[in-house]
Amino acid sequence: MIGTNRYIGSPIERIEDLRFLRGRGQFVGDLKRESMLHAAILRSPVAHGLVAAVDASAALAIAGVRAVITAKDIGAVPRIPLRLLPLPGTERFLQPVIAAERVRYVGEPVAVVLGDSPALAEDGVGAIALDIEELPPIADRQASGRREILLFEEAGTNAAMVFTGVKGDADAAFRDADYVRRDQFVVQRYTALPMEPRGILAEWDAAQGRMTVLGAAKVPFFNRDTLAAMLGLSPAQVDLIENDVGGGFGARGEFYPEDFLIPFAARHVGRPVRWLEDRREHLTAMNHARQADCEVEIACRSDGTILGLRGEVFVDLGAYVRTNGLIAPRTLAQCFTGPYRVPNVRMTSTALLTNKTPSGTYRAPGRYEGSFFCERLIELAARDLGIDSAEMRRRNLIGAGEMPYRLPRLEPGGPAVDTECDSGDYCETLDRCLVEFGWEEKRALQGREIGGRYHGVAVACFIEGGGAGPKETARLDLEADGTVSVYVGSTAVGQGLETVMAQIAADTLGMPLGQVRVLHGSTPFLDEGYGAFASRSTVLGGSAVFEAANALLAKIRTAAGARLGCPAEQVELADGCARALDGPSLAFAELAADGLRVTTAFGNDNRLTYTYGSAAAHVAVDPGTGDVELLDCLVVEDVGRIVNPLTLHGQAIGGMVQGLGGAFLEHLVYDASGQLLAGNLADYLIPTMTDFPCLRAIALENHRSPSNPLGVKGAGEGAIIPIGGLMANAVANALVSFGATPNQLPLSPARVWHMGSAKQSTRILE
Amino acid sequence: MRVSFRVNGDPVAVDVEPRLHLADCLRDMLSLTGTHLGCEHGACGACTVIVDGAAVRACLMLTVQTEGASVVTVEGLSSDKALSPLQTAFRKHHALQCGFCTPGMLTTAHALLTEEPDADADRIRSALSGNLCRCTGYIPIVEAVLEARAAYRKANRP
Numbered sequence: 027m028i029g030t031n032r033y034i035g036s037p038i039e040r041i042e043d044l045r046f047l048r049g050r051g052q053f054v055g056d057l058k059r060e061s062m063l064h065a066a067i068l069r070s071p072v073a074h075g076l077v078a079a080v081d082a083s084a085a086l087a088i089a090g091v092r093a094v095i096t097a098k099d100i101g102a103v104p105r106i107p108l109r110l111l112p113l114p115g116t117e118r119f120l121q122p123v124i125a126a127e128r129v130r131y132v133g134e135p136v137a138v139v140l141g142d143s144p145a146l147a148e149d150g151v152g153a154i155a156l157d158i159e160e161l162p163p164i165a166d167r168q169a170s171g172r173r174e175i176l177l178f179e180e181a182g183t184n185a186a187m188v189f190t191g192v193k194g195d196a197d198a199a200f201r202d203a204d205y206v207r208r209d210q211f212v213v214q215r216y217t218a219l220p221m222e223p224r225g226i227l228a229e230w231d232a233a234q235g236r237m238t239v240l241g242a243a244k245v246p247f248f249n250r251d252t253l254a255a256m257l258g259l260s261p262a263q264v265d266l267i268e269n270d271v272g273g274g275f276g277a278r279g280e281f282y283p284e285d286f287l288i289p290f291a292a293r294h295v296g297r298p299v300r301w302l303e304d305r306r307e308h309l310t311a312m313n314h315a316r317q318a319d320c321e322v323e324i325a326c327r328s329d330g331t332i333l334g335l336r337g338e339v340f341v342d343l344g345a346y347v348r349t350n351g352l353i354a355p356r357t358l359a360q361c362f363t364g365p366y367r368v369p370n371v372r373m374t375s376t377a378l379l380t381n382k383t384p385s386g387t388y389r390a391p392g393r394y395e396g397s398f399f400c401e402r403l404i405e406l407a408a409r410d411l412g413i414d415s416a417e418m419r420r421r422n423l424i425g426a427g428e429m430p431y432r433l434p435r436l437e438p439g440g441p442a443v444d445t446e447c448d449s450g451d452y453c454e455t456l457d458r459c460l461v462e463f464g465w466e467e468k469r470a471l472q473g474r475e476i477g478g479r480y481h482g483v484a485v486a487c488f489i490e491g492g493g494a495g496p497k498e499t500a501r502l503d504l505e506a507d508g509t510v511s512v513y514v515g516s517t518a519v520g521q522g523l524e525t526v527m528a529q530i531a532a533d534t535l536g537m538p539l540g541q542v543r544v545l546h547g548s549t550p551f552l553d554e555g556y557g558a559f560a561s562r563s564t565v566l567g568g569s570a571v572f573e574a575a576n577a578l579l580a581k582i583r584t585a586a587g588a589r590l591g592c593p594a595e596q597v598e599l600a601d602g603c604a605r606a607l608d609g610p611s612l613a614f615a616e617l618a619a620d621g622l623r624v625t626t627a628f629g630n631d632n633r634l635t636y637t638y639g640s641a642a643a644h645v646a647v648d649p650g651t652g653d654v655e656l657l658d659c660l661v662v663e664d665v666g667r668i669v670n671p672l673t674l675h676g677q678a679i680g681g682m683v684q685g686l687g688g689a690f691l692e693h694l695v696y697d698a699s700g701q702l703l704a705g706n707l708a709d710y711l712i713p714t715m716t717d718f719p720c721l722r723a724i725a726l727e728n729h730r731s732p733s734n735p736l737g738v739k740g741a742g743e744g745a746i747i748p749i750g751g752l753m754a755n756a757v758a759n760a761l762v763s764f765g766a767t768p769n770q771l772p773l774s775p776a777r778v779w780h781m782g783s784a785k786q787s788t789r790i791l792e
Numbered sequence: 793m794r795v796s797f798r799v800n801g802d803p804v805a806v807d808v809e810p811r812l813h814l815a816d817c818l819r820d821m822l823s824l825t826g827t828h829l830g831c832e833h834g835a836c837g838a839c840t841v842i843v844d845g846a847a848v849r850a851c852l853m854l855t856v857q858t859e860g861a862s863v864v865t866v867e868g869l870s871s872d873k874a875l876s877p878l879q880t881a882f883r884k885h886h887a888l889q890c891g892f893c894t895p896g897m898l899t900t901a902h903a904l905l906t907e908e909p910d911a912d913a914d915r916i917r918s919a920l921s922g923n924l925c926r927c928t929g930y931i932p933i934v935e936a937v938l939e940a941r942a943a944y945r946k947a948n949r950p
Contacts (some may be wrong), residue, residue, distance in 0.1 A: 046891025047879040049826015053892065145811065221830045221838060221926050222892040234885050272828070272892030305831040434822035520890025520927055672886040676928060680889065683929035707835035707924070715930040716921045719913075722944035772867050 033529035033539060037672040040525040041544075042270075042518075051270040054225035054241030059298035063092055065288055066147035068137040068154050068204070068544050069307060070129035072436035073165075073381035073700020074175075075158035077127055080137055085150035090142040094150065095296050097126035100290065104256040106281050109248050109349040113438055118181045121346035121384060123256070123286040129158060130177055131383050132702055133310025135283045138300060153768050157576075157792055163381035163700035167319070167342040170378040171596070176651040177345060177379045185346045186377045186749060189359035191434035194370035199334030203325035207407055208337075212770040213395045213750065215317035215342065216692040218388040219712055221521075222272020223303035224312065226284055228292035235263055237289055242266035242547065244517055245557035246278020250549045252281050255290060268547030272520030275684070276387035276559065277313045280349045284311070306705050312692055313351075313386030317342040318395045324403050330413045332404075332422045334370035335363055339399070343377045343386070350559075352377060357392025357491075360436040360445070364393075364400050364747075365452050365638055367423045367491045371434045378784060381700040387559070389684060390490065390743040394750055401486045401751025402769060407760065414469070415755070416460055416485050419640075423487060426451035440608040447489060447636045448665055448739075450729040456487060458638035459662040462724060468644055468658075473762040477657070480782075482760025487747035489636040490663075492740015493733065494567030497629035500570035501551050502531070502578045504622040508602050508615030509541045510578070515555020516567030517547035521742060522673035523563055529669055529738070530568045534575035537602060552625070561740025564669055565635055569734040570628035577624040585620045586612050596630035616669065635731040635739035639663030641748040649782025652775030654690065654757060656718050661748070664726040666739035678723035678745040685749025687713045757781075795821030797858040799824065800868030804811060807949030808855045815839040815850035818865060826861075826866040826895045830924070840896035841865050847903040866895035881936040889927030896923050901937045903922055909944035 045051050068080075082094035097103050125134050138156055141147030164170045164177065170184040177184055200206055227240040237259060242249060246266035254264040271278065285299060292299040303311065322337030339358045343351055361376035408418035423433045427662040430446040449637075460466075461486075471481040501513040512531045516523055524544045532539045545551055556566070579599060586604030587594040590613055598605045605611035644658040661678055667675050691711040695703040704710040723745060730737030754768045757778060761768075767779035796805040799822060806821050808949065811885075818824040818841070830838035832851045836922040839850040870876040878901060888894040897920065904911055904919045911919065916937045917930075925933065 040886070042891065043883045043888060044875070045886055047866075047875055048870060049824070049895045051826075051891050053828070055829070056819070078795075145809075155931050159828070196889060212846055219926055220892075221836065221890065221924060222828065223830070254928070272830075273890040305833065305836075437920045518816070520892075522889065640908060642944045673889075676886045676889055676932065679928075679929035681930050684926070707831045710924065713930075714921045714924065715934065718929070719917060719931070719934070721929060721931060792894055 031072065031533045031536060033533045034669050038529055038670055040522050041528060042522065046520050051726055053222055053270045053272055054227055055302050057227050057240055057269065058755040059229060060228065062298040062300055063140040063142065063297050063672050064144040064147045065291055065294065065301035066144065066151045067135050067307065068139065068151045068156060069310065070125060070132055070134040070136055070158065072129065072158055072160050072400050073132050073163040074161040075129050076161065077125055077129060077136065079157040082137065084151040084155065085139060087200040088146065088149055091150040092147040094139040094154065095138040095291055095294060097124045097411065099294065100124060104286060104347060107252060108347065108776065109245065110366050111352040113187060118178055119186045119379060121283065121348060122282040126387060128711040128778055131381055132700060133307065133383055135287060135565040138287050140291055140295060144302065155765050164696050165593060165696065165700055167340050167378040167380060170380050180352065184379045186379055187352055187355060187357065189356050190357035190376045191362065191371055193371045193434040196334045196336040196370045196372035198372035200323065200325045200336065203333050205326045205411060206323060207410060208321065208323040209403055209406060209769060210321045211399045211402055212319040213316050214399055214771055215314050215412050215694040215696060216688055217314050218271030218275035219276060220278050220279035223300050223305055223308045224304040225277060225578060226288040227300040228297065229298045230293040230296065230732055231430065232296060237264045237293065238267065238269045239289055240269055241596055242268045242272055243271045243519060244559060246547055246549050247555040247557065248420040249281045249285060253286060256286050266549045268517055271519045273380065274558065275389045276391060278519065280313065280386055286615055290416050298438055305707060308701055309710060310383050311704055313348060314344060314383045315385050315388030316387065316688065317393065320399050322399060324407050326407055326411065330409065330411050330418045331410065332366060332368050336372045337367050339373065339375040340378045341375060342380050344380060344382040345532065346384045347386040348386050350387045351567055353573040354392035358396050360434055361393060361491065362396045362400055364397055365424055365487045367424045367428065382696055389681065392745045392746045393490065393694050394685065394688065397486065397488055397747045398750035398754060401748065402754055403734060405755045416465055419485060419487050420453055420456055420769060421777055423456060445491060445634050448731050448733055450636065450638050452487065452638050454728065455638060455664050455726065456640040456661050459660060460485065461640050462643035462662060463660045465642060467785040473761050479648050479759040481646050482756040483642065483644045484755035485640060485642045485761055486745060486752040487640045488638065488747040490744035490747060491634040492560065492561030492637060492743065493630060493635040493699060494560035494562050495632035497627050498556050498566035498570045499554050499625065499627045500567065500574040501623065501625040504576045504578065504614060504616060504618045506618045508618065509543060510535060510537065512544045512571055513551040514544055514567045514571055515552050515557065516545045516563040518560040519558055522670065523678065526564055526669050526673060527567065527571050530571050531575050532571050535579065537601060564738050565734055565740050566628055568669065568736055568738060570626055570699060570737055572625045574626035577626055578622065581622050581624060582614065582617060585622060587618050630733050633733040635666065635733055637663055637665045637739040637741050637743055637744045641752050643752045643756045645756040645760055647757055647782065648777060649761065649764065652782065653778030654773060657721060658720050660722040661745040662724045662726065663744045665730050665741040666731045667727045667737040669738060674725050674741055675723055677742045678725065679721055681743065681746035682721050682723065682749060683713050683718055686718050689750045689753040689771055693772055721760065723770060793856050793914040795856050795859050796877065796947050797860060798862045799865055806855065809867065810856055813851050814853040814855050814858055817855040818850060823865055824865050828892050828895055830892065836897040837900065840899045840923065842899050842903050847900045866898055869898055878940040881939040884934040885936040887928060887936040893923060893925045897933055905941055905944040909941050910946055911941065913938060927933045
């Protein structure tokens with residue numbers, strides 16, 4: 027590294043803010059093309075049925091409706107492949123890009139209408155006569171498991187996958203344990219809900235044989251390859267362009283049916299086509315997440331040492347296995363034990379199909395649910411054993427001397443998907459959290475009634491697996507004006523990628539931030555790229571930029587040495603100049619003519635980074651109304667190394683509030699016929715500015731990751747993880763005198779009121 | 793229907809269908825795409841603009857209702873040269889991530905502080921509680937608006 031920049035570690039104000047604050051962002055809905063048509067999609071109004079007829083004649087009679095596309099126009103209907111965990115057997119449950127004979131959830135695409143305006147296209151949708159013979163739906167995972175109805179008869183099962191996480195000998199541990207407890211827990215179905223709904227603008231250039239798709243996000247390279255295969259094109263004929271993106275959180279940017287339908291439509295009619303999802307269809311079309319329940323057991327010694335965990339988790343996956351639909355079920359089997367040393371584990375996780383919108387990843391998939399399950403179970407065990415909540419956790423956290431610590435083996439998957447906690451001192455963040463929170467003082471309030479409200483505190487610990495492989499690509503070009511263009515395969519979904527990558531590049535190159543220009547995501551920039559998922563951009567994209575910058579410096583030295591007539595190692599680089607020892611110098615701009623360009627791929631052998639931390643909360647519960655006020659909530663996490671404290675803090679606080687939405691508010695309620703009852707933002711409640719004003723987050727950088735040259739760890743999904751379990755335990759502790767066992771999320775006012783009024787354990791509400 | 797009004801100080805006249813709401817008019821006919829649509833049913837606040845001084849959901853107002861009105865959008869909050877004090881405070885406090893809700897946050901906060909430059913944190917939270925943000929957790933937005941109050945007090949001083 028040259029120069030004396032200290033961008034890494036500094037709270038650099040974001041580059042991207044300048045356009046967003048002026049309303050000059052370029053989101054896909056802001057883009058237009060000459061002669062562009064607008065698409066609207068007819069979606070199944072029923073959960074399960076056979077498509078008898080789609081009569082578009084009335085739609086086509088509307089002036090300004092230009093085309094209606096159904097499965098018949100497409101011919102052999104492609105099915106959407108898995109991007110992650112494409113295990114044998116899953117091919118039976120993949121989603122077709124459009125329903126041909128059968129619909130399996132409310133919201134499944136049946137036809138695409140193209141019109142001169144969005145309103146005319148929607149008028150066309152309303153005019154299509156859709157005849158569906160209804161079939162009885164599978165409304166929940168229990169019915170799915172009974173197999174009286176099969177979503178795919180030829181498969182003979184509704185279980186899309188069964189994972190098992192195994193470590194040691196769980197049954198032996200339970201035989202020998204002083205203490206065993208079994209419980210059931212439930213997490214509801216909810217969704218990521220980015221503020222910008224999805225959108226796609228597709229252009230087909232018939233003369234050149236090129237498809238250009240704007241509005242790409244998250245994983246443009248995988249989606250380019252997928253789209254090309256479906257359209258019968260080569261990847262080189264397809265460009266996916268990333269524009270500004272209004273939030274992702276895991277859900278946006280996966281390959282959805284529309285990612286085929288809109289480009290297909292553009293080629294079909296030979297005109298650009300734009301589709302902008304409205305909020306109602308977003309709630310039925312975009313991946314849902316989280317819905318899982320479990321029956322699990324814990325075995326302990328009488329001193330609280332955990333000997334084993336075993337049990338079964340069931341995930342209500344919805345109607346199909348989508349691109350990343352198996353990640354949450356996988357993580358629940360493999361990472362159920364979180365940051366705790368559990369020598370004996372056997373956890374199965376079954377992904378069951380139901381007639382609901384398919385599920386996918388949402389920020390900390392499987393980890394949020396698993397943390398709720400595990401933290402509730404540990405809290406109940408601690409109470410039974412008479413051990414303080416914090417002490418119970420301290421006794422069982424993985425020790426610094428045990429790193430790297432291997433998590434359970436996953437089947438199917440085997441050694442290829444083994445993972446281990448990489449570094450850190452988990453008790454250090456717990457102790458820091460307890461001190462900052464004031465645990466010793468606040469726990470005296472446990473269960474106390476003050477002015478009609480009952481106070482409770484809780485503590486929880488977590489690990490965040492981030493930095494998923496396999497690799498990321500960066501290309502650095504020295505430009506004619508002496509600046510450097512940084513191209514990276516990582517993608518921006520609002521997390522501040524441009525700024526973070528510019529900090530890493532500028533520090534490494536020893537150049538001012540303004541001399542570095544970051545371009546990301548779009549497929550024309552690079553031959554390959556991987557994108558933004560599993561908190562990987564700073565880890566892999568950042569490391570790729572770091573290595574490419576060092577390689578570019580080496581090239582600059584060599585080129586300057588040749589020009590200056592000295593060995594490369596004698597060339598000094600500073601302030602945008604290359605200088606021979608005591609000799610003449612060359613500006614970088616003068617060297618640009620040499621075509622200095624470097625492309626580097628950084629791989630991590632699929633070794634995840636593990637950010638870890640602890641969280642504490644203090645609530646006051648009104649048993650008369652079921653209202654829970656969050657008086658204080660703190661997350662302390664160690665992220666290895668902080669690139670930008672501003673953006674990192676934003677990830678932590680933002681993640682906490684999303685977690686609180688899941689803990690208290692958000693719920694995609696379905697009725698018994700498979701109808702979604704939360705179809706708008708008046709029914710689907712996300713946190714507002716008045717809900718959770720008292721939040722704190724502290725980030726440490728005491729233990730770097732050994733898996734990458736920057737020492738960073740993925741850090742976008744940590745703070746959300748403990749929130750569900752933390753809130754349930756705080757409410758349980760507040761209402762301890764009522765015998766409350768909040769084992770089901772969300773902690774809605776009705777549920778909390780029920781716990782506070784019944785003076786008895788609540789059953790799992792149906 | 794022919795409608796005449798002012799946008800960010802400039803007079804405009806548009807021919808619109810009666811069903812066209814103001815947000816679509818601003819975005820599609822006037823190319824002011826800073827006003828974002830997040831729900832189109834008045835729940836998210838992303839499309840908030842200022843109509844005759846009041847923060848209004850542009851998705852719930854028909855274009856024809858703006859006849860003779862003065863409309864301010866996010867594009868009208870600052871000049872090309874510099875960010876406004878409110879925008880500067882948003883940047884300093886990292887009060888935006890994806891930037892999609894940001895125009896509505898800015899217009900709502902601007903309307904609030906123009907009327908109430910002494911608004912306290914509770915008042916700010918209450919006034920902005922109809923603007924949804926999924927990224928920030930809101931805390932930095934409150935901090936930014938609190939900091940920006942000084943500039944509005946100054947501007948209001950006779």
